[in-house]
Amino acid sequence: MSNIEQTLSIIKPDAVERNLESEIKEMFKSNGFQILKEKKIQIEKAEAEKFYKVHETKPFYNDLCEYLSSGPIVVMILQKENAVKGNRELMGATNPKDAEEGTIRKKYGISIDKNSVHGSDSVDNAKIEIDFFFKD
Helix, strand or coil: CCCEEEEEEEECHHHHHCCCHHHHHHHHHHCCCEEEEEEEECCCHHHHHHHCHHHCCCCCHHHHHHHHCCCCEEEEEEEEECHHHHHHHHHCCCCHHHCCCCCHHHHHCCCCCCCCEEECCCHHHHHHHHHHHCCC
16 A cells, blocks of 8 residues: 655755755655645745744754745655655755765755755654645
């Protein structure tokens, strides 16, 4: 039985700034993801705070929000079988130094903060995050 899922992916400001959008999208496509919707936007810090609300008690919360709202981002809905897990594997570890070869963060990430991409961490969060950026 197939388990087709959707997940949210964000190409973060550091990667957009370095014009890596097409390379990163190509990595998704060559790993079997369909990009159902995408848009390039810039969000306000207040929106980033809402988006990352789950992290608001963490010490890195403010920097994370500052960073996500610091430049244009590309938000995408990705779809394939077991998309959430597949996307997390393709992104690699949060810290690019710890990420495995062949992952997006290993290839393009600069630091633990500027790690080029965000992906939903569960099917439930994927729904919430997709709705956040793609409310009809």
